[in-house]
Amino acid sequence: MKHLLSIDDLSVDQIQEIFATAGDMHDVQHRSVKKLPALRGRTVVNMFFEDSTRTRSSFEIAGKWLSADVINISAKGSSTSKGESLRDTVLTVCAMGVDGLVVRHPASGAAQQVAGWVDASVVNAGDGMHEHPTQALLDAYTLQRRLGSLEGKHVAIIGDLTHSRVFRSNVQCLTKLGAEVTVVAPPTLMPSGVGPWSESAGFATSYDVDEVLPHADAVMMLRVQRERMSGGYFPTAREYTVGYGLTRDRLATLHPDVPICHPGPMNRGLEIAADAADAAQSAILDQVSAGLAVRMAVLYHLLAGEESSA
Amino acid sequence: MTDAPTAGSPEAAPRTVLDARDVSRALTRISHEILERNRVTSDLVLLGLQTRGVPLARRIAERIAAVEGVEVAVGELDVTLYRDDLRSQPTRPSHRTEIPATGIDGKVVVLVDDVLFSGRTIRAALDALADLGRPAAVRLAVLVDRGHRELPIRADHVGKNLPSARSERVSVRVEEIDGDDEVTIS
Numbered sequence: 001m002k003h004l005l006s007i008d009d010l011s012v013d014q015i016q017e018i019f020a021t022a023g024d025m026h027d028v029q030h031r032s033v034k035k036l037p038a039l040r041g042r043t044v045v046n047m048f049f050e051d052s053t054r055t056r057s058s059f060e061i062a063g064k065w066l067s068a069d070v071i072n073i074s075a076k077g078s079s080t081s082k083g084e085s086l087r088d089t090v091l092t093v094c095a096m097g098v099d100g101l102v103v104r105h106p107a108s109g110a111a112q113q114v115a116g117w118v119d120a121s122v123v124n125a126g127d128g129m130h131e132h133p134t135q136a137l138l139d140a141y142t143l144q145r146r147l148g149s150l151e152g153k154h155v156a157i158i159g160d161l162t163h164s165r166v167f168r169s170n171v172q173c174l175t176k177l178g179a180e181v182t183v184v185a186p187p188t189l190m191p192s193g194v195g196p197w198s199e200s201a202g203f204a205t206s207y208d209v210d211e212v213l214p215h216a217d218a219v220m221m222l223r224v225q226r227e228r229m230s231g232g233y234f235p236t237a238r239e240y241t242v243g244y245g246l247t248r249d250r251l252a253t254l255h256p257d258v259p260i261c262h263p264g265p266m267n268r269g270l271e272i273a274a275d276a277a278d279a280a281q282s283a284i285l286d287q288v289s290a291g292l293a294v295r296m297a298v299l300y301h302l303l304a305g306e307e308s309s310a
Numbered sequence: 311m312t313d314a315p316t317a318g319s320p321e322a323a324p325r326t327v328l329d330a331r332d333v334s335r336a337l338t339r340i341s342h343e344i345l346e347r348n349r350v351t352s353d354l355v356l357l358g359l360q361t362r363g364v365p366l367a368r369r370i371a372e373r374i375a376a377v378e379g380v381e382v383a384v385g386e387l388d389v390t391l392y393r394d395d396l397r398s399q400p401t402r403p404s405h406r407t408e409i410p411a412t413g414i415d416g417k418v419v420v421l422v423d424d425v426l427f428s429g430r431t432i433r434a435a436l437d438a439l440a441d442l443g444r445p446a447a448v449r450l451a452v453l454v455d456r457g458h459r460e461l462p463i464r465a466d467h468v469g470k471n472l473p474s475a476r477s478e479r480v481s482v483r484v485e486e487i488d489g490d491d492e493v494t495i496s
Contacts, residue, residue, distance in 0.1 A: 017403055024388065024407060037391065037392055304401050305397070305399060305400045
């Protein structure tokens with residue numbers, strides 16, 4: 001494995017191998033010395049051309065706990081704000097002898113392009129509305145730990161699908177691992193072209209949350225991405241909550257063993273009620289610690305072996 | 311360690327150096343040696359090195375239980391992430407590390423492995439132990455010591471010293487993983 005750009009690049013065996021490694025990495029979080037020497041002497045650069053707190057800090061801690069040297073570059077304050085092209089910025093950084101690049105960019109396909117320019121291993125940490133493979137891996141890993149196996153389990157993904165890269169990666173990952181997936185959104189936030197894709201990828205679509213929830217073994221709420229919307233997708237926030245939010249009433253209809261996931265950051269009171277976010281069955285904080293373990297596992301698999309092992 | 315014997319040339323035919331009874335006897339002797347050196351078994355932790363050291367550590371614990379009537383804490387240690395050759399080989403999958411709930415602080419830790427060769431695995435294990443706690447003492451028990459050390463490391467308890475050429479392969483089979491107990495050289 002040279003790069004991680006899309007869930008599509010991974011076989012089921014590779015995904016399970018990452019999960020097995022993540023299991024070991026998870027244990028490190030409970031140790032007094034949270035450090036493994038596996039990536040000693042390797043340099044990882046987090047290039048975030050879009051704001052992010054949890055993904056960037058998760059990758060930063062993951063790299064540091066594996067003993068890699070980690071630096072962060074953000075668009076603000078970097079030479080891109082002076083007009084340098086992405087290609088020049090990336091090539092300049094790689095000329096410093098970098099082994100791994102973690103790239104987040106608002107343009108779909110950016111990580112793929114970067115991977116074509118450099119020798120370093122590239123991890124896609126979210127590209128526009130396209131993919132977010134480590135998020136999908138950590139979600140599936142969290143659910144697999146909670147549910148035992150994903151085979152035949154029914155996962156409902158609810159919310160703003162149009163603007164969600166998390167949904168795109170998650171559908172691929174969960175169906176690959178044998179889960180049945182139903183995606184739910186208001187008609188205005190259901191991506192165009194989802195019909196043919198759902199048929200080929202084998203997932204279901206619905207506009208009705210209350211019809212899907214009683215059959216779900218796991219619920220994944222998506223953030224309403226107000227910053228990506230130019231308006232007009234739904235009349236008011238209140239109306240969205242009534243139609244598609246995981247409200248206190250809907251929470252009461254869920255079995256107490258059904259895990260509730262949210263990739264964060266949450267709009268409490270909009271797509272998810274505080275009661276649901278803080279419920280005993282909420283897996284949201286599990287997702288954060290799983291994210292660290294999964295990112296450690298990904299960096300280990302990309303960077304620990306010999307360079308020609310790609 | 312478990313490579314299938316190469317068929318064909320007669321020189322390559324593996325020679326059995328320890329059969330199942332020899333392995334059993336060696337483990338019994340190691341168990342007694344460990345007991346003699348550690349009168350207080352509550353301070354003892356056996357850590358099997360992944361993968362074949364783990365069943366060996368469990369068997370030693372069973373023998374100690376049979377002799378002393380006490381349960382000795384057993385754990386599993388994977389040193390993949392501490393190896394110094396990670397970069398010269400394709401990425402290896404790591405295995406489970408499981409330390410007994412009592413921890414290893416202040417305990418006498420006996421590392422258990424199948425073969426002692428260059429000593430680099432044990433070096434990695436000592437690094438891993440340092441991250442997991444501070445044992446009072448660390449000892450090493452191996453089923454086979456085949457020599458060719460590259461580091462100043464020696465075993466405290468040895469099932470069999472096996473002089474070997476560097477080019478030879480020593481293979482250990484254990485029942486829990488391979489279906490039978492045997493040590494061969496080829």
